[in-house]
Each structure stands twice: as C-alpha cells, then as structure tokens.
Amino acid sequence: MKFALDLDGCLADFNTSAIALGNRLFGTSVGWDDPPQWDYFKLHWTEEQQDQLWNAMEEEFWLGLNPLISKHQWQDLDRLCFKHEVYFITSRTLGSVKRYAEAWLANQGITYPTVLVAKTKGLLAWGLELDFVWDDYPEFLRNVKYYRGWKTRCYLENHEYNKDLNGDWIRVSGFADLLQKEGLV
Numbered sequence: 001m002k003f004a005l006d007l008d009g010c011l012a013d014f015n016t017s018a019i020a021l022g023n024r025l026f027g028t029s030v031g032w033d034d035p036p037q038w039d040y041f042k043l044h045w046t047e048e049q050q051d052q053l054w055n056a057m058e059e060e061f062w063l064g065l066n067p068l069i070s071k072h073q074w075q076d077l078d079r080l081c082f083k084h085e086v087y088f089i090t091s092r093t094l095g096s097v098k099r100y101a102e103a104w105l106a107n108q109g110i111t112y113p114t115v116l117v118a119k120t121k122g123l124l125a126w127g128l129e130l131d132f133v134w135d136d137y138p139e140f141l142r143n144v145k146y147y148r149g150w151k152t153r154c155y156l157e158n159h160e161y162n163k164d165l166n167g168d169w170i171r172v173s174g175f176a177d178l179l180q181k182e183g184l185v
C-alpha cells in the first residue's frame, strides 16, 4: 500500500511547543491543550508577533517537538515503512523544514523517512496514487478527495478545532485507531 501521514497534529505535537515559545517571547500565558481554532496564533498575538514567532522557530524548535505516538508505535511505524510506501507530508513552509522533519523522524526511529513539503495535498495524493492519508486539517482532506475521490481513504485526526466539521472522511483518535481501521495491526 501507499499512504501519507501528516506531521503536526498527528505525529508531532507542534501546538504545545509553539504556544510555549509564543508565551516565552511575548510574556503571554496562553494555555490551551488543544487550541479552539486552526489559526489560533491570531487569537492572542498581533500579526507582527506572529511573524516573530514563525521566525523564532529554528532547528532546535523543530527537532525538539514532542511526538504524539509512543516509542513502541514508532517501531511499528518503522516496520510499516519497510513493507509499504510511506510518505510524511507536511505543509510547514519555513526554510529547512524538510531536513529538520527528516532528522526529527530519524530521531524517533524511522530508518529512511521520506518527507514531502507541500502547501496542499490533493495533487500529491493523485500523483502518488495514495491508498490513504491521515491528517488533522479538513481542508487538506477535501483537497485529496477532490483529486482522488473514493480512491484515497481520508482519515481526519480528531481535534478541538475540527470537531464540528463534517466531510467525506473517517474520524480517528490517534495512530492506534488509524492502524486498526486500516487493518494494519
């Protein structure tokens, strides 16, 4: 099989680190576990501060993100990467994101990670002929459905910011749930 897994919000805990960095930079005390909206930076920080925050995310930040899956699950995922074609697709758009993401995945135990960086995911799903994708951002899954229809199964990771949105996807709560739904356990 061929499939794509998202990083931030699925495998990597971007939000906790980003909020902590914002609080440190601006002396705020934003304390969400799971932000109420996708572009939550806008809720507490000015546009200038948001730019500052993005610019402050350097190598140390990206390599320091906490994983959202356990050590044991990383081992399972690495095994799956040898059996299947697995892509890690991220929409991070800053400088060296590809290399940082690959280094981060290698640190988690993925032997040969393939990271693709893209602003939308539908055309990639079409070109790669993916069997399924896992993402926390509904817009990406809509885009995948637009190009692939039933040919790619779309899994939406449950979060506070997507809980009220309906669409042509299957909701999952974490990696174990995803594997179970795909019969990969």
Ligand SMILES: [Mg+2]
Pocket: 006, 007, 008, 009, 010, 135, 136, 137
């Ligand atoms: Mg994401």
